[in-house]
Each structure stands twice: as C-alpha cells, then as structure tokens.
Amino acid sequence: MTRRTSLAMWNLARWLVVLCCLLLAACQGSEQRQVVVYTSVDQVYAEPILKEFEKQTGIRVLAVYDVEATKTVGLAQRLVAERANPQADVFWNGEFLQTLFLKEQGVLTPTTFAAASELPSGYVDPQGYWAAFGGRSRVILVNTERIAPGDEPASVFDLLSDRYPAQTVGMANPLFGTTSTEAAAIYAIHGAEEARALYRQIAARGVRILDGNSVVRDQVASGQLAWGLTDTDDACGAIKRGAPVKMIFPDQAADQQGVLIIPNTVARIAGGPNPETAQQLVDYLLSAAVEARLVEINWIQVPTRPLPATVKPACPVGSEVRGMNVGFDAIYQSRETARTDLQEMFMR
C-alpha cells in the first residue's frame, strides 16, 4: 500500500470515527417515563399545561409545537409522514378538522376517554378516535375608536355591507386555518351555491384579506382596520393588552346561522411508543381542571363544562354563545368544495 493510499484511508477512517461518535452521542436514551405530544395549540398556552402534567405525574413530556405561519401544513403532515414508524403518542389539536383528517388517514387509534360522560353530545367520536372539549369561537373584533356604538356589525354577512368601506374591514385568508374551517361550515349550513355567492361578493368587493387571525387582530387594534373576523383567543389577547377593541359574536339572532365554535380535540396516535403514558396525558387534557385552567389563561373562551366559581376567566364572554347547528363531520365533508371555490376566488 502506497503512502498516499494509506493517508487516504486514514482520512476516511477518521471521518467515520467522528461520525460514529456523533451518532452514539445521539443514542443516549433516558430511563425516565415519557410521552410525546404533537400540539397545534399555541406554545404560550400549551407549555404551562404540559409542564403542570410533568410536575404532577413525573412523566417527561416531549412536545412538538406548530406555528400559524406554516399555513397548517406542519404537524398533520408530519404525523402522516411518520405513520409507518410513529414518534408521537398524543395529538392535541386546537381545532377539529385536522383531527378528522388524521382519523381518515388511519393515523389515530381508538381509546376510551375517562371524561367522556362529562362532554356534550357530538364531542366524542362514536368510534372512540377523538374527543373534543372547550374551545374558541369565531368573533368580530371592532375598533371602538373607528366604529361608534350602535353602528357595530352583527353578522359575517356585514362584510358585504356598504356601511363599511371594503378597505376598512378584513379577514384572514379563507384557504387556511380557522377561517377556512368557518368557510367550510358556511358551505355546510347554507349549501355550496349560496356560500359561493357570499365569498364571491367578498372577493369582488375588495375586503382586505390578511395573513392570519393574528394580523387581523393587530390591524384592528392599531386602527388600520375598523373591524375584522378573527378568533376569540386573538380578540381577547388584544382586549387584555388594552387595545381599543370590542368583541362581538356574530349571527346570534334566532334566525341567523350562529357562530362557529372551534373546540380542542385530543387523540392518541396509533402505534405510538408510549401507550400507557399517552392514555394518562389524554385523560389529563380532557379533565375539567385543565379546561378551567385553559379558560383562566385565555386559550378557551367557550368552555364545554360549567366552571367552578373560583375560576376567573381571562376573557369573560358574557351570556351563552349560540353556536352553528352543524356537526363536525358535515363541516369536514364540505371543506373540499369550499377550498376549490375559494382558491379560484382568492388566489389571484
């Protein structure tokens, strides 16, 4: 073997040794009990809840958080991609459409939920794949310095009203997030033709289409918009920070469609690496105590269970909110039709 050849082999061997050391370093396992949760709930809200679970049970929680900026292509895609070799145990979703999608893809596994009897009808999957609890609602956020009392909008359909110039009202892009869920719900309730007409008029009118609910919140709070459609957690955040805004639940009259309520959903992942601790986490998340805590820290504004008197909601919503009279499955089935139409109208 020549000197040059031996040098070359030595170099290659050296790199391989380094690589192996690095890999071995990554291999270090832990003896501690743990559970892996993927959650689309904002880290600001989910993190303290999960840390509390760690403290109570001694089970280490390894969380993966989602971000709105990725337009909902994050965690759900990851779970599907990992289906053959699941890494997650629990999926805690801030809404329900992605959960239904994952059930359809065979990513979830059925289980029993200890809190099932406490939850409203329709909030537990008949096959046991998921359970829903307290959530947010769609809401109209109004800038009180730009809209006088009595002149406030009361319906989603006020996006078409001539009382409000188009450039002063806004909503998030209806292709993504809870705005797309709301669109699917409107399609489910009113039928494709009527819903199509509504959104066509919104697009034609030039209503401001913004990058997300948080952007709507910020622009209403700063006065760039007079009012906009967003979620209660965003609206409440602005109120809490002292912005001159007010929250209105749209379409509450008896002859109107009601407002979309978006519950949290929890499910177990099929084949997850820690089934026992997964069940513990699922039951913990579905507990009344956690729901109350989430009300206190402003993630949930529309609880599914009565709150103890000691619980102080971060954002009291006043009297009963009238939700849309449409099931989750119906909304899920309408989403494809809605998406196809909305893409043509709004992606121009």
Added chain:
Amino acid sequence: MAQHVWSKRLTVRLFWLARWLLFGAVVFSPLAALLLASSQALSEGQSAWLRLMFPSERQFTLLLRSVGLSIGVAVFDLLLGILIVCAVWRWNRCWAWVRWMPLALLALPPYVHALAWNDLLYWLTRWTGLFSPTGVWVSGWVMAMAFLPVGVGLALIGLETVAPVLVDAARIHHDDMTTLWRVALPLAGPLLAAGGSLIFLLSLMDYSVPSLFGVNVYALEIFAEFSASHEPVRAFLLATPLLVLSAVTLFTAQRFLRRSAHLPVRGGSPWSTPPRWSSGFTLAQYGALAVWAVQTLLPLTTLARLTWTGEGLLSTLQPALRELVFSFGIAGAAALLSLPLAWFLLDGTGRRVQPHALGWLLFLPVAIPAPLVGIGLVTLWNRPALNVLYATAWMPVLAALARFAPLAILLTLAQQQRVDPMLWDAARIYQANDRHMTWRVRLPLLAPGLLAGASLVFALTLGELGATLIVAPPGQSTLTLRIYNYLHYGAGDVVAGLCLVVVLLTLAAGSLGVLALAWGARRDAVSELQ
C-alpha cells in the same frame, strides 16, 4: 507497477464516489424521496395529478407575478449593493468589518422585517395618504429590504474579484467612472449575476412577506394545495414550474461563474487610492446608503423599542434559553458541516475544478419548498433501521444542509474562481504530500469562500422554519419557532427581545469571522507592491 497504478486509481475513484454519495445523501435525499413518492403515486393510478405540473391560467398569473416580483427584488438589491460598495470604497479602506456585518441581519426572518415595515407604512399612510400599506410595490420593497444584506454581501464579493492591477491600468487612461463602467463592472459581472440569481431564488420561494401585504404568489399556491390536499406529492408536482425556473436560473448563474476573471485577487478594494465619482453617482450612493441605514436601523430600533418597553431582555431570554442554545447549536453544526461538503466537492485531484456544464444541478435542492424538504427527510429517515438518527437534533441539521449547503458550495466555487490557477499548479509541483498542500495552500486559498459560505448557512439556518418544524425532535424547539409562536400570540415585546438576541449573537459570530479575515489580509498585505 501496473497493479500499483490500478490500486491508486481505484482509491481515487472510491473517494470520488464516496464524496458524491455523501453529497447526494445529504443534499439530494429529500428530492430523491419526493421523486420516488411521486412515481409511486403515479403508478398507483394518480396520473391525473400530472396536470398539476402545468399551471392553469390563474396559476400562470401567480407565477408571472412571482417571477416579476423576484426579478425586481434581485435587480434592486444588486444595484443598491453596487452603489453601497462604491460608496464604502470612497471612504474607508479598512472596510473588512463592514463586509460581513450585513450578514447578521440575515438571521432575522423576513417576516420580522416585514412587521417593522408594516408599522412604518401604516404611520406614513396615516400622515401623508401617499402610501398604500398593501400591494405588489410595498411587498417588493419589503422583500428587497429583507434580502438587501445578501445583495450587499454578494456585491462586495463580486466587485472584489476585480484585480487591482486591471483597475490601475484603466485609471491611467480614463477617469474612475469610466473605469467602473468599462472595466470593474464587466469583470465583476459574472459573480454579480450569480449573486442576483441567488436573491431571485430566495425571493421566489418566499411567501410570508407577500402574504402579509396581501399579494398572492405562486409559493403560497403550493402551500394552499398542500394544506388542502395533505398530499406532499401534489404539492411537489405543483412546485415543478418553480423548480424549472430555478434550474434555468442556476444554469445561467453557473455559466456566468465559468467566465469569471482568473487573475489573483487578495480581497479588499481594487482601488489603490479612493476613487472619485461623478456628483450624480455620489448622490445615488448617498441614497443607497440612506436606504441601507433605514433597512438596518428600522428593525433594530423597533426591536430595541419594544424590548425596552416590555418585560426586559433577561426575563424574555430566560424561558427561551434552551431554544437559544439549540438553535445556535443546529446553526453552528450546519455551518461547520457545510464546510467539508463544499471542500469535498471542489477537491478534485488537487487541481482547480472548473464548474461543470451540469454543475447547476448541484444547486437545485435550494428550490424545493421548505416543508417538502422536511417531508422528504421524514420519509427517508423515519425507519426502524435509521431511528438512531431520526428524532434527534441531527434531523434539523440535515434539513438545513439539504436547503443551504449548495449555497456554501456556490460561494466557495466563486472563491476558487478568483484564485490564480497557477497557484494550484505551483503547489502541486512543490508540495511535500497531499496533507501539506491541503493545509498550507488549498485551505488558505479557499478559506474566504468557505467562511462566507458557512456564515451564510449559519444565518439562514437560524431563521429556517418550514423544514425544521417537520423534523425538530420532540422536546426540542428552535428560537424561530418560539418567535413565530409569540408573533401569533401578539407578544411583540418578547418577539423583539428574542430577535434582538439573535441579531447580537450573530453579529458577534460574524465579528469573529471578520477578525480572522482581516488577520489573513494583513499577513499578505505588502508583498505584491514592492
């Protein structure tokens, strides 16, 4: 003897194969996984999806808008970069520090730039009524501001390729403006064009800034499709026009690089005495410097103001300390590992490697949308046999390398083009052995390009979101993820504090690189002129 030669050839060939396999595994594996998934889907009866490769009329409009916007951003940033470099040449010969500082701002996600500008534009609209806070022009302006550090940095690198003696020879006959137009700019042209291509690609792939200003672009269409269908293959097929455009851009850029000047360049201003510009050109430079100052100061002052009025920097930092360490660890690892990748690819037989006609293929992975890179990596690595790497911190590093390592190679290749070919030949004649040549000649000559490439990888990795989200190990998160989460939550002061920390730490890292380069330049400063 014949056997000896044969075994040597075999070793060289094996090494060549190992290098390309490593590069392929790291950079091309997500693309390969997506192609495999696509062919599987098509063979399973989804051939109707093929029509996604051909844009509809509506999608074609989006594509044209995206291309127009990106070309505008690239041209504008390059022009500003050239003006700024010309201004800096006039004032200060000790501008090594200035060279790398702009890169620090690359670590700030474009979205943060956009939010700072959005606030300013809102106030300008209110006071003057002259500006619209939405639309293509505003979106283009903000994207140009977000990528201006790249423009300035690449203009610096490109204009440095001009040999001082060629500028001197021109100054004998003509004034400095003529010398600039007829000698310096044409000679720097290939690298400037390659830099412009890079900015074009980066802005073509970005949807976050246009989306904030109400502009729909083709990249957003891809995400809309992905979000709705949950099919990575459909999103990948829809991304085909972008991939084709990127391939054309990269092929063109690569051809420019082949025509780069061959005279040796030590780096630094090619003007032996400060140039004298015409008054109109000087005025344009002042304008460019003003824009640069605003582009730098606006996000920094917004961040500083929000941090000052908020909880305070330390209390912001404390809960994010783990993400901070994790983010810098990943960025550092990606930057360091991009070095041997660039090194191995450019290390032929010790000879200076000419860019191959098909070399543009190397850079194609840059054009793949970030979440698809993540999905590709998951598809490949999430197998029981490879679990030792999956769900570890190495996955975000691999994601960053897949996305950004080609950029490090591009910059190192540019550096190699600047080195006199005779220097390689002389080293091969006089070397004691391979290691001697590597450590004493090749590494020092390529060091500026390697450092520039690693710095770019570091800065871009810090701000990376789409792929990291898909592959970050459970229990670990990056600073960018936390920043975006807090952005959504509305904690502007926390976001500002974290962004400020990112910028300051990147500036510190960049300063170290600047010191190293300045030391190297001082060491060689005298010899040529005596």
Added chain:
Amino acid sequence: MSKIEIRQLSKAFGSVAVLNGFSLEVAVGERIAVLGPSGCGKTTLLRLIAGLEMPDAGEIALDGKPASVPGWVLPPHLRNVGVVFQSPALWPHMTVMGNILFGLSRLNKSVARRRAGDLLTALALDGLAERYPHQISGGEARRVALARALAPHPALLLLDEPLTNLNPELKEMALAVLEDHLERYKPTLVYVTHDHAEAHRISQRIVTLDGRRPG
C-alpha cells in the same frame, strides 16, 4: 513633455517602510533607468509617480505643478502617462485591439485604429487583434501591454520590467520599437529593470535604489 520632481518622498505599507525620504529630479525628455534589489521600492516609486498610490510624506511635482502630496493625488488619467506594469494587466473581456484602443478614446476612431494597427505590426503581433488575452501567450501579452502604453503618445512613460519573458529576438525587436518611439516623441522615461545592459542601452542615467537610503 513632463518634468518630474520628487522631494523627500516616503511610503510605507503597514509597518514596512518602502521608500524613506527619496528625492529625484528627471528633466523633460530625459530617460532614466531604475535599478535595485528586489523589494527596494522600484515598483512603488513608479506607482507613486503614476498617481496610483498616495505618499505618506514628501511631494511629487510634474512640470512644476504638484501632482502627489499626502492626502491628495492628481488622478492618473490627467497625468498624460503610459504605464507597463509588472504583469501584462490586459483586460480579459476586451480583445487585444480593444485593450489598445481603450486609451485612444479621445482620438478619431480611424486614426486610433491605424495607430494601434501600426504598433501591432511593429511588435510582430499581426493577426492577434481580435484575440482575447487568454488566447495569446505570455510574451505576446507583454508586447500588447507595451503597445497599449505607447499608443496614446504619453508625455511620461513608466515601464516596469516591460521585456521580461521575451526571447532575445523579440526583446531586440521590442527595444527597437521603444527606441524609435522615444526618438520620435521624446517622452520622459522611467524604466525599471534588472538587466544592466538593457538599462545602459535605453537610458541616459541610472538611478539605483538600495532600499536603505535615499537615491
């Protein structure tokens, strides 16, 4: 015509003093050769006279007018100077003809082309006008650099080892062309070389820089 007056010229690069209190006078039309060991400052001297470097101390005057003082230099293109550098320094994006014509832009195009063509013929570079620098040999590049310096008929010629790498026949031919040019147009010449015979042939006076004290 160009008279050169150099008074107490000093130039350092970093901590290395290359010229220290150097003084010299060159009369109009005079031809001097500059000799000295490597690193003694010959090239730096030429660059300072050309206006490509700024002195740290001292002064250079051309025809009695200040041309270089600490903090200010008269731009090179206003000095009516022709320079051959140590390397040919041909612009790679211009042809041979383009390189020569670059300095003749003030002339009528046909006059410029004719003058350039005559020089190419004189220096045995016929047929190379449309070639690019990377398509010619090192010796041919040197002769093109010389043609470029002579073509504008400058009042001051600064030649830094212009005939290096030329074989004896070509060197003889180039020297003949140079002598003919010097005879006809009588520019002031500062000629840097290591070749004593060449220095004696081309110049009227020899200046030696020893790198330690003023010449």
